[in-house]
Amino acid sequence: MKAGYRTIPLTEAFWFQEGPGVRNWQFHSDGVKLLNVGNILPEGTIDLSKTDRHLSEIEAYGKYAHFLADAGDLVMASSGISFDPDGYLRTKTAFVEESHLPLCMNTSTIRFKPANDGYSLRFLRHWLASVEFRKQVSKFVTGSAQLNFGPSHLKAMEITIPTLTEQQRIATVLDAADALRAKRRAAIAKLHTLAQSIFTEMFRTELSSPDRVPLAPLLEEFRYGTSTKSATHGYPTLRIPNVVGGAIDASELKFVPLDDPEFQRIKLRDGDVLFVRTNGNPDYVGRCAVFTHAQANAARHQSNDWAYASYLIRARVKLDRLNPWFLKAFLHHPEGRKALKDRSKTSAGQFNINTDSLGSIPIPLVPLEKQTIFEQASSRIAPIHLNYSRSQRELDVLFASLQHRAFRGELTETDEAEIAA
Numbered sequence: 001m002k003a004g005y006r007t008i009p010l011t012e013a014f015w016f017q018e019g020p021g022v023r024n025w026q027f028h029s030d031g032v033k034l035l036n037v038g039n040i041l042p043e044g045t046i047d048l049s050k051t052d053r054h055l056s057e058i059e060a061y062g063k064y065a066h067f068l069a070d071a072g073d074l075v076m077a078s079s080g081i082s083f084d085p086d087g088y089l090r091t092k093t094a095f096v097e098e099s100h101l102p103l104c105m106n107t108s109t110i111r112f113k114p115a116n117d118g119y120s121l122r123f124l125r126h127w128l129a130s131v132e133f134r135k136q137v138s139k140f141v142t143g144s145a146q147l148n149f150g151p152s153h154l155k156a157m158e159i160t161i162p163t164l165t166e167q168q169r170i171a172t173v174l175d176a177a178d179a180l181r182a183k184r185r186a187a188i189a190k191l192h193t194l195a196q197s198i199f200t201e202m203f204r205t206e207l208s209s210p211d212r213v214p215l216a217p218l219l220e221e222f223r224y225g226t227s228t229k230s231a232t233h234g235y236p237t238l239r240i241p242n243v244v245g246g247a248i249d250a251s252e253l254k255f256v257p258l259d260d261p262e263f264q265r266i267k268l269r270d271g272d273v274l275f276v277r278t279n280g281n282p283d284y285v286g287r288c289a290v291f292t293h294a295q296a297n298a299a300r301h302q303s304n305d306w307a308y309a310s311y312l313i314r315a316r317v318k319l320d321r322l323n324p325w326f327l328k329a330f331l332h333h334p335e336g337r338k339a340l341k342d343r344s345k346t347s348a349g350q351f352n353i354n355t356d357s358l359g360s361i362p363i364p365l366v367p368l369e370k371q372t373i374f375e376q377a378s379s380r381i382a383p384i385h386l387n388y389s390r391s392q393r394e395l396d397v398l399f400a401s402l403q404h405r406a407f408r409g410e411l412t413e414t415d416e417a418e419i420a421a
Contacts, residue, residue: 004166005409010157013119016112018078018151019067019105025052032060032102035069035109037077040092043182046075046100060104067105070113071098074121076128079108079148090281091133093125110151118164122171127159130407160407170406176419177399184392188245191385192332195246195378199329202374206364207335216359218322219315224277224355225266225308230254235263236301238308240276243289245389246332247382248274250299252393256307266314268296268306271324273315278352285351286340286358288315288331290324295386313355322363323371325378330363 010016025034031053039051054060061068069075077092096103096111105111114121127133140153161167200207216222230237234257242250258266268274272291279285296306308314317324330336343357402419405411 005160005162007158007160009155010159011115011155013115013159013161014112014121014124015115016110016151016154017067017105018110019107020064021107022052022064022104025054027051028053028055031055032057032064032068032104033100034104034106035075035100036106037079037092037108040075040077040094040109042090042092043185044092044094044178046094046096048100048103054104057102060102064104069096069101069103069105069111071096071101072121074112074125075105076110076112077108078110078150091128093128095121095125108148110154119161120164120167120171122175123161123167124159126171126174126403127161127407130403132160132407133157162409166409170411173411173419174399174402174406177395177402180419181392181395181399184388184395188385188388188392191381191388192246195329195381195385196333198377199333199374202370202377203364203366206366207333209364211365212362213365214359215315215327215361215363218363219317219359221314221316222355222358223266223314223316225310225312225314226256226258226262227310228256228258228262230256233257235305235307236296236303238268238274238291238296238306238312240279240284240309240311243274243276243287243312244393245385246287246289246328247386247389248289248291248295249386249389249393250296250301251390253299253301254309256309258307263305263307266307268308268314269316271317271319273317273324273327274308275313275315275353275358276311277313277354278311278350282341282344282346282351285344286331286337286353288328290328295382298386298390313358315358321368323368323375325375326366326371327363329374329378331361336361 019035022034027050033048034052036051039046039048041047073096075094075096112121112124136157137149137153140149142148226237232255234255236250237254237256238248238250239254241252242248268291270292273288274291275286275288276284291306293304293306297303317327331340339361340353343360344351344353402411
């Protein structure tokens, strides 16, 4: 271990507390606000626009005074957590601001304070997203439909922590790197909003009409991917992490050896729509992208022969009835997302959707010529979206590398200079 670093119980460095499980509060325009898990957003902020409040501040302060948050507290959601496509635990943390007060903690929300002036909450926030924390907390995660952990589990954990000066330096570097990721996410979100605005504007009439047809008759087939394990050779094979932001990103690729009959069965061709069929995060289930060789080959690997893995479903549309780009856009529209969520099932903490459920999704009746015009309009956005998505993944890889080195005491002045530049 690098000089200046110590491994100590988490409780020695930070005080933490879970909310009491407040019940029977109601939504009002004033009063004490209640911090629920859903108010802590994945991007690291708190949104209290929709939360319960108690009109009687005197009662709330009297009964729950011990659970009222202070400005500067670090809060974390300990329930409803999930694992990302690469299997890493996703954590949600945020800082309480003056504008959030008065704010009462609720169950499954945990707040942190430093045990003394020698410890930094900014450092802790990054540590709670680190591999060291993930490895420890993953041993304690329980639940099926709702994955969670609690304060008793945190009490069993240890933290490897440097001097306060080094904590602050690490937090500054990681904050700057994280800010770059946030800017890229914001740019991608604007592109997504633009694409959805085009879709909504073009198909306003059809979306407001009750006329719908199930997806299944509009397809040639649904087909699950291969369950053959990856190897050092074989066909380039797309997996869950390759279906990102409504596009195909093959920058991280696996290869699977397949005999010819199986490969011909799952060989991808331009216009195939790939669906994510299972994940611990319900927002990932049913997300989809249209496969094209040009998009897949935009990464380092070049091939005319692509396959896909078993956690993906291929939908091959009848091109004389349905445009795959229209289908993808509809399934990213709020109506389409709701249809996907309504049809997903949960088992052992995993959310799933199958071909029968996908086939039952009601699709608006739109003339094929109009769908094609939409494809032409949205095609101008696709390459920009792909470049931004690839840049986002590169920033994520850089951030993970910085994070790993930071908590091993290996962060250098060069790292700081690169982020500053």
